[in-house]
Amino acid sequence: MTIKKIDLNTSILANNEIWAQKNRELFDTHGIFTVNMMSSPGSGKTTIIEKSLEYFIPHFKMGIIVGDIETTEDANRLKGRGVPVVQINTHGACHLDARMISGALNSFNLEELDLLIVENVGNLVCPADFSFGEDLKVAVLSTPEGNDKVRKYPDMFRKSHAVIINKIDLIDFVDFNLDRVERDLKNLGSRAEIFPMAASKGQGVEAWCQWLMSKVRKAN
Amino acid sequence: MTIKKIDLNTSILANNEIWAQKNRELFDTHGIFTVNMMSSPGSGKTTIIEKSLEYFIPHFKMGIIVGDIETTEDANRLKGRGVPVVQINTHGACHLDARMISGALNSFNLEELDLLIVENVGNLVCPADFSFGEDLKVAVLSTPEGNDKVRKYPDMFRKSHAVIINKIDLIDFVDFNLDRVERDLKNLGSRAEIFPMAASKGQGVEAWCQWLMSKVRKAN
Numbered sequence: 001m002t003i004k005k006i007d008l009n010t011s012i013l014a015n016n017e018i019w020a021q022k023n024r025e026l027f028d029t030h031g032i033f034t035v036n037m038m039s040s041p042g043s044g045k046t047t048i049i050e051k052s053l054e055y056f057i058p059h060f061k062m063g064i065i066v067g068d069i070e071t072t073e074d075a076n077r078l079k080g081r082g083v084p085v086v087q088i089n090t091h092g093a094c095h096l097d098a099r100m101i102s103g104a105l106n107s108f109n110l111e112e113l114d115l116l117i118v119e120n121v122g123n124l125v126c127p128a129d130f131s132f133g134e135d136l137k138v139a140v141l142s143t144p145e146g147n148d149k150v151r152k153y154p155d156m157f158r159k160s161h162a163v164i165i166n167k168i169d170l171i172d173f174v175d176f177n178l179d180r181v182e183r184d185l186k187n188l189g190s191r192a193e194i195f196p197m198a199a200s201k202g203q204g205v206e207a208w209c210q211w212l213m214s215k216v217r218k219a220n
Numbered sequence: 221m222t223i224k225k226i227d228l229n230t231s232i233l234a235n236n237e238i239w240a241q242k243n244r245e246l247f248d249t250h251g252i253f254t255v256n257m258m259s260s261p262g263s264g265k266t267t268i269i270e271k272s273l274e275y276f277i278p279h280f281k282m283g284i285i286v287g288d289i290e291t292t293e294d295a296n297r298l299k300g301r302g303v304p305v306v307q308i309n310t311h312g313a314c315h316l317d318a319r320m321i322s323g324a325l326n327s328f329n330l331e332e333l334d335l336l337i338v339e340n341v342g343n344l345v346c347p348a349d350f351s352f353g354e355d356l357k358v359a360v361l362s363t364p365e366g367n368d369k370v371r372k373y374p375d376m377f378r379k380s381h382a383v384i385i386n387k388i389d390l391i392d393f394v395d396f397n398l399d400r401v402e403r404d405l406k407n408l409g410s411r412a413e414i415f416p417m418a419a420s421k422g423q424g425v426e427a428w429c430q431w432l433m434s435k436v437r438k439a440n
Contacts, residue, residue, distance in 0.1 A: 041260045041344050041365055041372070042260060042369060069345060069372060069373055069374075070372060070373075071372050073368055092375065093345075094314060094343070094346050122260070122344065122373075123314070123344070123345055123346075124342065125313075125341065125343055125346075126314050126345070129312075142262075144262060144394075145263075145364075148293050149262060151290070151293065152290060152291050154290055155312065167364060169393075170394070173390055173393065175420070
C-alpha cells in the first residue's frame with residue numbers, strides 16, 4: 001500500500017509538472033511575473049493582498065487568482081479595485097494545482113498582465129507540493145499560530161522565497177519569538193526574506209511591496 | 221484526468237474505511253472512547269489537551285496520539301504527565317488516516333485505556349475526510365483565524381460534534397464575531413456544542429471537559 005501510494009503521488013506530481021511547464025511558457029511569452037501566496041487558514045493572505053494593491057496598482061497591470069474550498073468571500077473582498085480577480089473553488093481539494101491555474105488563466109487578457117498574485121487554499125501542507133509555474137513562493141505565518149510552525153511544516157517554509165510574519169501587533173499577547181523563527185528558517189537552509197507585518201494596520205506592507213516590485217523589475 | 225482522480229480518491233477513502241472499521245471493532249471490544257481533534261495549525265490543540273488532562277486523569281485511563289508532518293514537539297509537550305503519548309510523523313501527508321492509527325494502537329495496552337484523544341495534523345481540509353473509527357470529531361477554531369472559517373471550510377465543521385472557539389481572550393484584538401460563527405454552524409445544519417475557551421489561561425476548559433466526560437460515561 002505504501003509503495004502504491006507513492007506511485008500515485010509521483011504520477012499526480014508529474015502530471016502537475018506538465019501543466020506547470022505549460023503555464024511557465026505562457027508567463028514567459030507574455031512577460032507575467034507570478035507569486036504563489038501560501039499559509040494556514042486565517043493568517044491574513046487576503047488582507048496582505050488588499051493592502052499591497054495600492055503600492056502595486058500604479059506600477060503594474062495586475063491580476064489575482066484566489067483559491068478556496070468553497071465560497072467567494074476572499075474574491076469579493078478583492079473586487080472593485082480595478083484589478084481582475086478570478087476565484088477557483090476547489091470543492092474539497094486542499095490546494096491549487098497547475099491545471100486549475102491554467103483554466104483560470106483563460107479568464108484574463110494575458111497581454112494586460114504584468115503581475116499575477118495567486119492566493120492559495122489556506123493550508124500549510126499540500127500547497128507546498130504543487131507549483132503552478134510561479135516565479136516566487138511566499139509563505140505567511142501569523143504570530144498567534146506560534147513559533148513552532150517552521151519546524152513542524154518545513155517543506156512549505158524551505159521552498160518559500162519570502163516569509164511574511166503577519167499580525168506582529170499581537171506578538172505581546174501570544175507565544176511567538178521572531179528570533180526563534182529566523183533561526184528555524186536558517187536551520188532549514190532557507191534564505192528567504194523575512195517581512196514582519198501587521199497588514200490590517202498597514203504596518204510593514206511597504207517593505208514587502210518594495211521588495212516584490214524590485215523582483216518584478218529585475219525579471220523584466 | 222478528473223474522473224481518474226475521483227476514482228483514486230474513492231479507492232483511498234474506501235481503503236481508509238476498512239481500517240477504520242477494524243479500529244472501531246478494537247475500540248468496542250476494549251471499551252475505548254475516542255476523540256479526533258482537528259484544526260488549523262496553531263489554533264491550540266496541544267494546549268487544550270494539556271489543560272484538559274488534569275480533569276480527565278482522575279476519571280479515565282487515557283492515551284494520546286499526536287500527528288505531525290515532522291518533529292515530536294507536541295508529543296514532548298504532553299509527555300511526563302503519566303499518560304502514554306504516541307507520535308505519528310506523517311512525513312508530508314496532510315492528515316492521519318485509519319491505518320496510521322491502527323499502527324499506533326500497537327504501542328498501547330488497550331486493556332488500560334478508557335479514553336483516547338487523537339490530535340490530528342494541523343489542517344482544516346484533509347483530516348475531515350479520514351475518520352479512523354472515532355466516537356467524536358472536535359474542531360478547534362481560534363479567534364485570530366477570523367470568523368469566515370466555518371463558511372470556507374464547511375466539511376470539517378459540518379462533521380464535528382463539538383467546536384472549541386479558542387483564544388477567546390484575543391477577541392478584542394482581532395476580527396471575530398462569535399454570533400456569526402454560531403449562525404454559520406446552524407446554516408450548515410450543525411448541532412455541535414460550542415465551547416468558547418482561552419486554553420492557555422485555563423478559561424472554559426472545565427465546561428468542555430465536563431461535556432466530554434458525560435459523553436464518555438454515556439457510551440459505557
